[in-house]
Amino acid sequence: MEITFEHVTHSYDVNSPTANLGLDDVTLKIKNGLFTAIIGQTGSGKSTLVRHINALLKPTSGTITIGDRVITSDTNNKNLKPLRKQIGMVFQFPESQLFEETVEKDIMFGPMNFGATETEAREAARTVIKLVGLDESYLTQSPFDLSGGQMRRVAIAGVLASDPETIILDEPTAGLDPVGRKEIMSLFKDLQVKGKTIILITHNMDDVANYADAMAVIHRGKLIAQGFPKEVFNNQELLKNDLITLPKSAEFAKGLMQQGFHFDKLPITIDELGTEIKHQLNGD
Amino acid sequence: MEKIISIANLNYTYPDAKQAAINDLSLDIYKNEWISIVGKNGSGKSTLTKLIDGLIEADSGTISVAGQIINEDNIWEARKKIGIIFQNPDHQFVGATVEDDVAFGLENQGMPREQMVKEIDRALELVKMSDFKKRDPQSLSGGQKQRVAIAGVLATKPQIIIMDESTSMLDPDGRKTVLNLVQQLRKEQDLTIISITHDIEETELSQRIVVLNTGKIVKDGKPVEIYDLGTDLRKYGLEEPFSSKLMSTLRDTVKLPEGYLSEEELEQQLWKLHSNM
Numbered sequence: 001m002e003i004t005f006e007h008v009t010h011s012y013d014v015n016s017p018t019a020n021l022g023l024d025d026v027t028l029k030i031k032n033g034l035f036t037a038i039i040g041q042t043g044s045g046k047s048t049l050v051r052h053i054n055a056l057l058k059p060t061s062g063t064i065t066i067g068d069r070v071i072t073s074d075t076n077n078k079n080l081k082p083l084r085k086q087i088g089m090v091f092q093f094p095e096s097q098l099f100e101e102t103v104e105k106d107i108m109f110g111p112m113n114f115g116a117t118e119t120e121a122r123e124a125a126r127t128v129i130k131l132v133g134l135d136e137s138y139l140t141q142s143p144f145d146l147s148g149g150q151m152r153r154v155a156i157a158g159v160l161a162s163d164p165e166t167i168i169l170d171e172p173t174a175g176l177d178p179v180g181r182k183e184i185m186s187l188f189k190d191l192q193v194k195g196k197t198i199i200l201i202t203h204n205m206d207d208v209a210n211y212a213d214a215m216a217v218i219h220r221g222k223l224i225a226q227g228f229p230k231e232v233f234n235n236q237e238l239l240k241n242d243l244i245t246l247p248k249s250a251e252f253a254k255g256l257m258q259q260g261f262h263f264d265k266l267p268i269t270i271d272e273l274g275t276e277i278k279h280q281l282n283g284d
Numbered sequence: 285m286e287k288i289i290s291i292a293n294l295n296y297t298y299p300d301a302k303q304a305a306i307n308d309l310s311l312d313i314y315k316n317e318w319i320s321i322v323g324k325n326g327s328g329k330s331t332l333t334k335l336i337d338g339l340i341e342a343d344s345g346t347i348s349v350a351g352q353i354i355n356e357d358n359i360w361e362a363r364k365k366i367g368i369i370f371q372n373p374d375h376q377f378v379g380a381t382v383e384d385d386v387a388f389g390l391e392n393q394g395m396p397r398e399q400m401v402k403e404i405d406r407a408l409e410l411v412k413m414s415d416f417k418k419r420d421p422q423s424l425s426g427g428q429k430q431r432v433a434i435a436g437v438l439a440t441k442p443q444i445i446i447m448d449e450s451t452s453m454l455d456p457d458g459r460k461t462v463l464n465l466v467q468q469l470r471k472e473q474d475l476t477i478i479s480i481t482h483d484i485e486e487t488e489l490s491q492r493i494v495v496l497n498t499g500k501i502v503k504d505g506k507p508v509e510i511y512d513l514g515t516d517l518r519k520y521g522l523e524e525p526f527s528s529k530l531m532s533t534l535r536d537t538v539k540l541p542e543g544y545l546s547e548e549e550l551e552q553q554l555w556k557l558h559s560n561m
């Protein structure tokens with residue numbers, strides 16, 4: 001499903017003295033089947049943006065189109081279930097998503113809510129718990145008796161269990177140990193390769209460089225750039241104004257440029273950087 | 285060096301849990317040290333902080349804070365010295381507005397109203413959240429919540445600050461700013477910093493890294509000693525630093541020294557090779 005934002009503005013409590021625009025006239029297309037990363041500073045509007053996709057928030061003005069579904073300021077809350085079945089969302093704070101007595105019930109909730117039988121939902125729970133790097137023994141535990149990273153994994157499992165077409169991830173790897181982070185990012189990439197649309201909010205530029213096909217940059221509620229990661233991270237205008245941070249490889253390449261190395265474009269992954277360095281040192 | 289926290293043979297198992305969360309753990313932390321605690325999800329890091337702050341009681345073993353073994357009678361004294369920034373800031377908010385929230389810790393210290401207002405402003409200024417004073421903390425963005433949680437702890441001027449992944453939702457620049465701020469306060473005010481993190485770059489700021497695994501300390505050393513473990517780090521859920529990963533991709537055709545190099549050192553090596561061409 002293609003997702004488009006047309007002139008979307010979202011204003012949180014219009015009357016407050018700090019009347020803050022969560023989103024300010026955003027027009028954006030999120031392509032079907034791609035892995036799209038959304039980045040931007042703390043408070044820039046990323047979570048606000050994605051909450052419009054499954055209609056948790058309604059725009060103050062503008063329209064959002066998800067497949068054949070149109071959401072505007074007067075969309076009511078009825079009949080949102082089909083939309084929410086297609087669009088799974090892992091929230092920024094996973095605890096806010098967990099509520100059942102056991103991990104198993106928690107994971108089963110989604111599929112059953114969308115019409116799966118109990119047997120199917122139980123089966124789904126057993127499959128997804130392993131996908132997120134936990135063994136089946138966790139199924140009988142209370143989700144509140146878990147460590148921060150374990151809760152995060154259960155929240156992710158809960159969303160995967162419903163098998164949504166589009167998966168929105170709001171900083172899904174915050175709190176995961178580095179090995180777990182890599183495994184889970186690869187899992188999302190795999191799902192995308194198999195046909196899902198992935199939308200990832202992250203502060204980790206290396207994850208953007210390593211996994212995303214497209215990226216969008218939000219600044220004070222406005223969309224200020226979008227494109228291929230390689231292009232966006234080489235956007236001089238953004239760099240000059242400190243509007244983006246570089247992946248580690250690009251940062252390191254910048255240092256090397258001062259030592260006589262030359263890069264037409266800053267490499268953004270370790271593989272790209274390694275290949276370039278070898279090329280320049282060995283001349284092959 | 286003066287010990288500020290001394291932990292001896294500590295054990296803790298959660299009610300009904302099959303495995304111990306903390307397993308015969310001993311650790312000395314020195315005054316003015318910045319120590320990083322790292323390890324897999326579920327290795328016991330947050331449990332250890334809860335034990336240090338007396339939020340849960342050990343099954344056996346002792347914890348001393350500033351020379352005093354903590355017990356039910358003196359835990360309140362010890363707690364005044366310790367500020368914890370919890371993993372999930374939502375658990376920390378008690379006030380209806382950001383300023384009330386920061387005030388809470390100060391009221392507990394019995395600070396006069398006038399001074400309190402100044403301290404709140406100062407703390408919010410430090411984390412660049414002054415404009416949000418009147419907002420409900422629950423309505424803030426993820427990173428803004430973390431900043432307020434940090435302000436709440438800084439305002440109380442503790443001697444020991446425990447940060448439990450407290451910058452995980454900040455943008456890269458914001459994270460750097462906050463960590464530099466904490467570093468500066470540590471130096472100026474002789475603070476001790478215990479930082480729980482999954483961010484290998486953040487550990488570079490520390491003097492010592494302790495690796496936890498299934499409730500036990502499996503490594504304890506200077507950052508370079510820990511980074512030198514290379515791919516062995518993965519056993520503990522960790523990853524090699526960026527420079528080591530880059531070196532592994534280069535080694536097949538580029539001649540590099542063995543062992544860990546910092547990014548600066550690697551840059552120098554590559555520069556030398558480049559100028560010798």
Ligand SMILES: Nc1ncnc2c1ncn2[C@@H]1O[C@H](COP(=O)(O)OP(=O)(O)OP(=O)(O)O)[C@@H](O)[C@H]1O
Nearest residue numbers: 012042043044045046047048423424425426427428
């Ligand atoms: N319920 C709300 N009421 C009022 N203002 C809000 C509310 N939710 C968010 N905001 C404000 O809107 C702005 C955008 O918030 P949002 O949560 O979208 O940011 P974000 O880009 O996700 O940031 P972070 O990276 O810190 O999570 C922020 O300034 C935030 O304080």
Ligand SMILES: Nc1ncnc2c1ncn2[C@@H]1O[C@H](COP(=O)(O)OP(=O)(O)OP(=O)(O)O)[C@@H](O)[C@H]1O
Nearest residue numbers: 145146147148149298305325326327328329330331
């Ligand atoms: N309230 C609780 N009741 C029962 N078991 C718990 C509880 N909290 C944590 N545990 C378990 O204790 C172990 C240690 O958890 P802890 O929260 O200390 O891990 P951690 O190192 O902080 O992990 P993370 O990096 O994921 O935050 C884990 O196996 C966890 O499942």
Ligand SMILES: [Mg+2]
Nearest residue numbers: 047092425426
């Ligand atoms: Mg957010």
Ligand SMILES: [Mg+2]
Nearest residue numbers: 147148330371
């Ligand atoms: Mg923890």
